[in-house]
Amino acid sequence: MTAPMTLDDADNADAPAKPAGTQTLLRGLTLLECVAAGVGDVKGIAARLGTPRSTTHRMLTSLVAEGYLHHIPHKGYLLGSKLIQLGQKALEQRPLVAVARPRIEALARQTGDTVHLGVAEGDEVFYLDKIAGTRGLEMRSRAGLRMPLASTGIGKALMLGLDPARWAGLHARACPEESAAPATPADRPRPPPWPEFAARMADYAAWGWAFDLEENELGIRCVAAPVRDARGGVAGAISVASATPYMPDDRMRALGPLVRAAADAISCDLGWTAA
Amino acid sequence: MTAPMTLDDADNADAPAKPAGTQTLLRGLTLLECVAAGVGDVKGIAARLGTPRSTTHRMLTSLVAEGYLHHIPHKGYLLGSKLIQLGQKALEQRPLVAVARPRIEALARQTGDTVHLGVAEGDEVFYLDKIAGTRGLEMRSRAGLRMPLASTGIGKALMLGLDPARWAGLHARACPEESAAPATPADRPRPPPWPEFAARMADYAAWGWAFDLEENELGIRCVAAPVRDARGGVAGAISVASATPYMPDDRMRALGPLVRAAADAISCDLGWTAA
DNA sequence: ACGTATGTCTCATATAATGAGATAATTGGG
DNA sequence: CCCAATTATCTCATTATATGAGACATACGT
Known part of the structure; x- marks a missing residue:
């Protein structure tokens, strides 16, 4: 960040020519x-x-x-x-995981559904923790998993803390093949087209929570909310996910404030103060 | 498990002189x-x-x-x-973890208590997985934790698959200071003296499950049973643990067959056949 | 402001990793 | 049961590789 910087860095991709010692x-x-x-x-x-x-x-x-x-x-x-x-230690060393644990456990008990905790890492969401729900269904997500930001509920909550200028790019990255096959292949869900996606994001920003309507995994819906740290930046996000039958529209709406409250509670634990 | 795996460099200590290239x-x-x-x-x-x-x-x-x-x-x-x-991948690569997951989740739901899965590694038990119970209490164990074999329920279940000749040695290793302070310091629990320990192990071997009566953590009791693989060797063990008030003697006794049944179910999934 | 701890480089040196190859042990298929 | 393929272990000359001293700029605590 000091002045003359010049070339390299930025989007250098991972070029093979990086002979570190x-x-x-x-x-x-x-x-x-x-x-x-x-x-x-x-x-x-x-x-x-x-x-x-x-x-x-x-x-x-x-x-x-x-x-x-x-x-x-x-x-x-x-x-x-x-x-x-080491993996477990790595988890314990993140203050976020330790702090969020009891809150997301409570949320899981309260809702009966699966709760996830994740952070943004590059263009992706990185799952840090998961509390399985008490319903029969098994979710094959796991801590350590990575997903495109724009195709998950947690990811969209995390995007709320990013510059809206990046939204379009992230949205594009979550759409496998922009072209061809306009008909619904149905087997591989994808985010809605950009204009609609942008409109929804605006809503989510206003509400303080985000939805995922089977855009990532067919049959799975979720409600997510961002967690903020002492500086006010988005430090992570949590989500409550379940099978569609358990997630009718009105329950999604009811869950919004609940998930947000849990997220805000974690934020407070991290030193955040409402602004 | 390639039974003799432990004989390799077990007591080699970790000598500093190991100039591997x-x-x-x-x-x-x-x-x-x-x-x-x-x-x-x-x-x-x-x-x-x-x-x-x-x-x-x-x-x-x-x-x-x-x-x-x-x-x-x-x-x-x-x-x-x-x-x-990588830690998560390491977990997934162990067939035992993947296979045991649904079973121990069911066991946790059924009992309401915390369930652990572990394997023997050297002289210690290595915790591979944990499903938290639904009671209020939090157990600070975690996957990745190591403990002496002889001081936990899972460890004792694992010892059932080892040569009884090694029991005495493992028991000794779990007793911090054999000498001095014969009175109970009470703050640092330890296994019972050897003769009694041996007697109990004989019982456990006969029953097919093992107890831990606050010998590792004051206020925590547990019931454990070994999991066997296709070759009949002990591949791991599971345990149900809870605070003493939830674990009166008669419940421990009732839990024995239940835990063993769950362990046997996992064993079957691994290709084990009763013998 | 000061002192301390860190981030970032360079470069001559020999240490430490390399890779070819030779041998034994193990497995599994025909 | 033997053969072919793969793996497990070594050795050793060679040089590519990592090393560590040091110079310099930058951030931090107090």
Whole structure:
């Protein structure tokens, strides 16, 4: 931010030409992600990393010794328990998660539905926590999941804290194929066309909460509201989600103030003061 | 589970002399654990790793760039969201977790209490999952936690699948200070003395489930049962835990068969057949 | 304002990772 | 039951790689 900055940064994408001084470390991390992606055999990993078997194997052994990978002798590699531990610690270190926990648990009990907590990360919403509802249905979301901002309730609540100028771009990013197939394919839901989307966002901004009407997952509707921190910025968002039959229009309307109240309570815990 | 998995390097301690050819990677991982331990300032990290600021900073930047650390410009470093993601993936990759989920959720609903799922790892029990109960009380356990085998219900259930010859050793490991203070300090619970412990374990083995009578956490009792895999070995264990007032002796007794039934159901899902 | 801790670079050096290859152990299919 | 394929372990010469001292600018607490 000081003056002359010049080139680079901004939307540099992730160019391959970024020789930071830690090739070895980076390779090791890439290896972890490789295993996370389901590639568990030495050969496959070596191929994906472009390293010879020898080198690959050496890193693998180190990672296993440290507990980052789990090794099943002649079968392959899986992510190790150290990662579970660190992942959990990472969750605990976020003040937001710790603070929001009791509130969203209460909200889940109160509504009987599934409650999510998420933050914006880049162009996506990142799910930090989830309390399962008491209804029969299972939701296959999980902490650690990423989704386009504009296609989820939480994402739209998060967008309320962003510059409206970015809304159009984010909306576009959530629409897989803008062209062709004007008829409803029905199997892959998508956000409404831009003009309508913008109109709804305006409503949501006025209300202080947002809806998702099966735009992300068919059969799932949700009501979301943003959480703000001490500086007044949007620090995250929560949502109550359930199957459509449990979510008629009038319940959605009733849920709005409720979800917002819970979100505001978390905001207060974070030092936020209404303005 | 490749039964003899524990014999490998069990008592190897963690000798410092382990020149596996990947110093850089190992340092990076140590750095992560350092941040996990709460050391978030550059100076502290550098001190703990024994690396100069320059080197430390370089690794830090790489780790941040990859999302393994989160950087708050002039405040410090926290574990990043990539770790949350990997941790969650690690959980999903364990068939046990995926398979047990619905069962332990049902058990939690049915009993109203907190349900845990864990596996043996070395001399400890490693918690893989937790479903919070619907009673008011909060249990501060979490997935990713480690505890001595002999001081928890789940641990004792897991021990049922181990060679009884190891029981004494594990029992000893769970007793902090064998000597001194024979009077009950009362603030730090511990397992019963060995002869009694052994006797109880024999009972548990016969019943197919195990108890924990406030031996780990004062005021918390639990009932646990082992889960077996296709080869018949103990692959994990589940437990139902609650505050003592909710867990009078007769309820514990009634819970035994119930917990065992749930555990057996999971075992069946894993391909186990009664023998 | 001052002092301290951090963010960002550069560069000569040798340390530390590399990768080819040779060998043994294991698996699974025909 | 043997063969082919994959994996598990090593060694070792080579140099690419990470290292660490230091210079400088910038933010922070008090």
